Amino acid sequence: MDKPNGAAKNGGVSRRGFLDYFIGGGLAALLAGMVAPIGAYLWPARKRGGTQDVVEAGQVEGWQVGLARPIQIGGHPILVVRSTESEFRAFSSVCSHLGCIVQWEVSSRTFKCPCHAGTFSGEGKVLSGPPPSALIAYETFVAGGKVNVKVPPA
Amino acid sequence: MNEKLTSMRNSIEKFLRARYPWDSFKDFAAHQAQKPLPPHVSWWHTFGSLALFLLANQIVTGLLLMAYYRPTSDHAFESIRFIQTEVPAGWLIRGLHAWGAALMICMLILHMIRVFVMGGYKKPRELTWVTGVLLLGVTVTFGFTGYLLPWNQLSYWATTVGTEVARAVPFVGNDIALMLRGGEGVSGETLGRFYVLHVAVLPWAIVGLVSIHLFLMRLQNLATLERVGEEQDIPPHHAVPFFPEHVLKELSVFTVFLGFLLALVIFSPPELGEPADPFNTPVGIKPEWYFLSTYQMLKYFPKTIGIFTSMIPPLILVLLPFIDRSLERHPKRRPLAMTLGALALVGALALGIVGKISETHIRFFGKPYEVDLYGRWTPEEGSAPAADTTVSRAENRTGSAP
Amino acid sequence: MSWVSGLAKLRWVVSVSPLAFIFLSPLGSFAVSAAPGRGPSSCETCHMESDSALVESFRSSVHATIGCHGCHGGNPNEPTEDAMFAAEDFKGKPDRKNVPEFCGGCHSDVRKMNPFGLRTDQLAQYKTSKHGEMLFGKGDENVAVCIDCHGGAHQILRPKDPASPVHPTNVPATCGRCHSDEKKMPKYHVPATIPGDYEKSVHAAALRVRKDLSAPTCVTCHGNHGATPPGVRDVSEICGRCHVREAEAFSKSPHASATAGGKMKACISCHSNHAIHHPTDELLRTACADCHKKADDPALQVRDEFLAGIGQIRRDIDSTRDLVQSAAERGFEVGEEQVRVEEAKTAFIALTPAQHALNLADLSKALRETETRQDDIQRSIKEKILGETVRRMIFLPAVIILVLLSIAFAAKRAEIEHSRRGNGNGG
Numbered sequence: 001m002d003k004p005n006g007a008a009k010n011g012g013v014s015r016r017g018f019l020d021y022f023i024g025g026g027l028a029a030l031l032a033g034m035v036a037p038i039g040a041y042l043w044p045a046r047k048r049g050g051t052q053d054v055v056e057a058g059q060v061e062g063w064q065v066g067l068a069r070p071i072q073i074g075g076h077p078i079l080v081v082r083s084t085e086s087e088f089r090a091f092s093s094v095c096s097h098l099g100c101i102v103q104w105e106v107s108s109r110t111f112k113c114p115c116h117a118g119t120f121s122g123e124g125k126v127l128s129g130p131p132p133s134a135l136i137a138y139e140t141f142v143a144g145g146k147v148n149v150k151v152p153p154a
Numbered sequence: 155m156n157e158k159l160t161s162m163r164n165s166i167e168k169f170l171r172a173r174y175p176w177d178s179f180k181d182f183a184a185h186q187a188q189k190p191l192p193p194h195v196s197w198w199h200t201f202g203s204l205a206l207f208l209l210a211n212q213i214v215t216g217l218l219l220m221a222y223y224r225p226t227s228d229h230a231f232e233s234i235r236f237i238q239t240e241v242p243a244g245w246l247i248r249g250l251h252a253w254g255a256a257l258m259i260c261m262l263i264l265h266m267i268r269v270f271v272m273g274g275y276k277k278p279r280e281l282t283w284v285t286g287v288l289l290l291g292v293t294v295t296f297g298f299t300g301y302l303l304p305w306n307q308l309s310y311w312a313t314t315v316g317t318e319v320a321r322a323v324p325f326v327g328n329d330i331a332l333m334l335r336g337g338e339g340v341s342g343e344t345l346g347r348f349y350v351l352h353v354a355v356l357p358w359a360i361v362g363l364v365s366i367h368l369f370l371m372r373l374q375n376l377a378t379l380e381r382v383g384e385e386q387d388i389p390p391h392h393a394v395p396f397f398p399e400h401v402l403k404e405l406s407v408f409t410v411f412l413g414f415l416l417a418l419v420i421f422s423p424p425e426l427g428e429p430a431d432p433f434n435t436p437v438g439i440k441p442e443w444y445f446l447s448t449y450q451m452l453k454y455f456p457k458t459i460g461i462f463t464s465m466i467p468p469l470i471l472v473l474l475p476f477i478d479r480s481l482e483r484h485p486k487r488r489p490l491a492m493t494l495g496a497l498a499l500v501g502a503l504a505l506g507i508v509g510k511i512s513e514t515h516i517r518f519f520g521k522p523y524e525v526d527l528y529g530r531w532t533p534e535e536g537s538a539p540a541a542d543t544t545v546s547r548a549e550n551r552t553g554s555a556p
Numbered sequence: 557m558s559w560v561s562g563l564a565k566l567r568w569v570v571s572v573s574p575l576a577f578i579f580l581s582p583l584g585s586f587a588v589s590a591a592p593g594r595g596p597s598s599c600e601t602c603h604m605e606s607d608s609a610l611v612e613s614f615r616s617s618v619h620a621t622i623g624c625h626g627c628h629g630g631n632p633n634e635p636t637e638d639a640m641f642a643a644e645d646f647k648g649k650p651d652r653k654n655v656p657e658f659c660g661g662c663h664s665d666v667r668k669m670n671p672f673g674l675r676t677d678q679l680a681q682y683k684t685s686k687h688g689e690m691l692f693g694k695g696d697e698n699v700a701v702c703i704d705c706h707g708g709a710h711q712i713l714r715p716k717d718p719a720s721p722v723h724p725t726n727v728p729a730t731c732g733r734c735h736s737d738e739k740k741m742p743k744y745h746v747p748a749t750i751p752g753d754y755e756k757s758v759h760a761a762a763l764r765v766r767k768d769l770s771a772p773t774c775v776t777c778h779g780n781h782g783a784t785p786p787g788v789r790d791v792s793e794i795c796g797r798c799h800v801r802e803a804e805a806f807s808k809s810p811h812a813s814a815t816a817g818g819k820m821k822a823c824i825s826c827h828s829n830h831a832i833h834h835p836t837d838e839l840l841r842t843a844c845a846d847c848h849k850k851a852d853d854p855a856l857q858v859r860d861e862f863l864a865g866i867g868q869i870r871r872d873i874d875s876t877r878d879l880v881q882s883a884a885e886r887g888f889e890v891g892e893e894q895v896r897v898e899e900a901k902t903a904f905i906a907l908t909p910a911q912h913a914l915n916l917a918d919l920s921k922a923l924r925e926t927e928t929r930q931d932d933i934q935r936s937i938k939e940k941i942l943g944e945t946v947r948r949m950i951f952l953p954a955v956i957i958l959v960l961l962s963i964a965f966a967a968k969r970a971e972i973e974h975s976r977r978g979n980g981n982g983g
Contacts, residue, residue: 426884
């Protein structure tokens with residue numbers, strides 16, 4: 001790179017030296033600023049990575065039979081119920097009537113909607129009240145001591 | 155330290171020299187770097203290289219997005235949401251890709267205007283211009299295919315409307331639409347097709363075209379402002395060496411431009427929108443801004459005539475060097491071409507603005523107006539639009555607009 | 557469900573078999589075993605000539621399998637008129653006033669109805685109804701008997717058949733055939749406007765617009781066979797069968813004792829009976845003043861507090877929802893907040909029944925709860941948006957560096973250009 005060697009002004013050498021260093025450092029910083037986000041981006045955000053096909057609902061251990069745990073997937077509330085020792089059921093907790101959030105009643109093992117007294121069985125079927133259809137069910141499976149819910153709904 | 159580096163460099167060069175015509179490679183590179191550019195090379199000449207930078211940006215960010223994006227109708231939206239909200243710096247990568255696409259088209263248009271004004275497309279550089287217009291076409295196709303990929307309401311319905319245009323082609327229109335969509339409507343099949351085009355087919359096309367474009371540009375050097383056939387040799391001391399002088403100019407513009415791009419990404423991030431819902435048509439679907447003028451123009455014509463009319467401007471663009479064969483390059487000596495070009499530009503802008511405000515409610519000097527499909531505006535009486543007019547407008551749109 | 561799949565099977569059979577009508581029976585298996593070798597009975601053969609429409613409609617009715625003789629008696633194997641007149645059990649056409657007993661011959665017989673899983677109390681119920689009282693007590697034959705509602709003597713369909721006049725969607729029109737007749741009704745001092753009123757109601761909207769077959773029709777409140785208007789005292793019970801929580805809250809309200817004292821007609825006083833509109837704030841605004849006429853009535857202050865409170869909660873929820881929605885569209889992860897907005901909405905909808913207790917303490921509790929909820933949601937959204945502020949804070953130094961670098965590049969270029977020019981001039 002033979003730069004044209006013109007007549008430098010007085011003191012130009014040191015100014016030019018500074019300018020060269022600044023440009024060199026700036027280019028290096030620019031490059032680093034471009035590479036750093038790429039590295040961060042490629043670093044796995046979640047250990048299992050990727051978008052959600054399966055959402056964890058919690059540990060099997062310590063989950064009493066008959067109890068429900070709420071989870072949410074993309075703003076959609078879901079109730080996961082341990083119905084027997086080996087069986088977990090997951091339902092959308094949005095009532096099929098007017099979209100209220102149903103609650104799990106442990107004593108009667110039913111889902112109760114507080115808005116219009118709709119009742120759903122532990123299988124999500126309508127038992128009484130105005131809901132026109134059953135609760136949307138999600139598939140579940142247990143892996144590695146954890147309960148998993150598959151999305152989208154089965 | 156320095157000696158060691160020099161000796162290492164020498165031994166590598168020795169290795170290469172023994173096997174390849176290394177010195178002629180070096181000469182070629184040095185020649186290219188030192189390439190003297192005409193003295194009138196100005197700041198306006200940096201648009202092209204900004205577009206080239208944006209292409210590189212699109213390739214890099216695009217590759218990164220592909221790492222998380224899933225091209226199926228079930229997962230596309232969710233994967234974009236994941237990139238945007240959970241992947242570290244995902245918002246940055248997606249923002250750069252989305253804004254980079256829009257700015258790339260901006261830069262191509264500015265570059266094209268610069269070449270038009272300076273008469274750079276004239277003999278002997280006609281084919282450089284033609285490849286440039288093709289590049290704009292490929293880039294716009296990139297935009298069209300890429301817009302669908304987030305699979306949100308806007309992209310779904312804009313693509314539905316966009317592919318519907320193809321139906322207006324006589325005889326084979328329906329088959330073209332079917333082929334584009336991979337089915338009767340926009341579906342997961344469409345997404346698959348668009349994805350393949352966007353990440354595999356078009357990238358090769360654009361890289362190939364850019365190579366030809368740059369090769370021709372380097373081969374024939376930049377045009378001067380002299381009359382065709384009367385170009386003078388550039389006096390050596392007036393020539394601007396490509397490196398480092400012009401490169402520094404480009405870097406200087408580039409850094410500011412990068413700041414501008416970052417500002418857009420941070421202060422106006424691309425929205426996620428709502429997931430595509432084929433059963434729920436939103437009111438007033440608009441295509442991306444670079445299609446707005448065509449979109450608005452199509453409304454004024456019957457379908458078949460419209461589609462052919464919309465083919466005229468790109469056709470004129472491609473054939474421009476063969477239509478305008480006057481020998482003058484300097485804009486001051488080409489009043490007719492400048493006037494026509496300015497008129498075309500103003501026309502396209504006006505159509506685009508009308509397209510933008512059509513089917514909306516705007517305030518102009520504090521008064522509310524309702525703008526209809528064709529851009530006619532009527533003052534509004536009340537503040538809230540009546541519900542039934544919204545419905546009839548929606549019907550009107552699906553009925554007559556492409 | 558099994559009925560629907562049965563129907564699908566039937567459709568297939570109809571398309572392939574000329575004897576398909578035989579399968580249109582409540583007991584498909586019985587029909588299949590009986591079908592081979594059974595041609596049309598002699599009744600059908602003769603009556604086909606005199607009245608083919610009658611026979612055709614009977615063949616597609618639910619009673620097709622029991623044959624004409626199942627109701628009318630006679631001998632279906634005798635080809636001459638002896639089939640009727642020689643048979644001891646031949647009944648012919650019953651008088652109108654005998655129709656209920658005629659149908660009840662089978663339908664009150666537990667042995668006969670059991671295989672079909674049908675109830676047998678219809679006749680008994682009918683006798684308690686206004687229709688039955690008029691027919692049996694006063695000998696008024698203008699009142700409805702079985703066949704008037706069930707589609708005529710011969711074309712009776714299952715109630716679940718959408719073509720049946722007693723299918724939920726058809727009940728209002730079926731009752732309305734008489735009850736909206738302005739010539740028939742004045743005699744009984746019943747307004748003929750009732751079916752029309754019902755069509756304006758929220759119940760009719762649920763039935764017609766939402767296609768909700770469980771939506772109440774005339775018979776849901778008035779009973780079907782035992783059609784008697786509910787007394788005032790029964791109103792809160794009858795409405796409360798579906799509106800459980802409203803009734804529960806109402807029983808705790810000061811209006812409960814007013815109703816018991818006969819000063820108020822329970823639900824009807826505010827909601828009317830047949831033209832029940834979707835209750836809005838407007839109802840609350842107007843209905844109270846119907847009874848609480850004095851301007852300084854303290855009841856009206858309670859009303860105003862409810863109106864203000866409900867409006868406040870609604871505005872809070874709307875603004876929070878908008879905030880969450882805009883954050884979602886901007887690409888923030890707001891799933892948790894979206895669920896909490898839904899919960900807040902649920903609590904608000906649940907407040908609607910609760911307000912029937914007219915308890916201001918309940919209202920202020922609900923207000924407090926929504927407020928805390930809204931605050932929580934808004935705070936967590938704002939924390940998420942703060943993440944964006946960090947991006948903005950990074951932006952400023954980045955841009956400063958970029959601009960400085962740009963100036964440096966420009967300076968370097970100018971320097972090189974200057975020296976090149978100098979060189980050129982010198983050379």
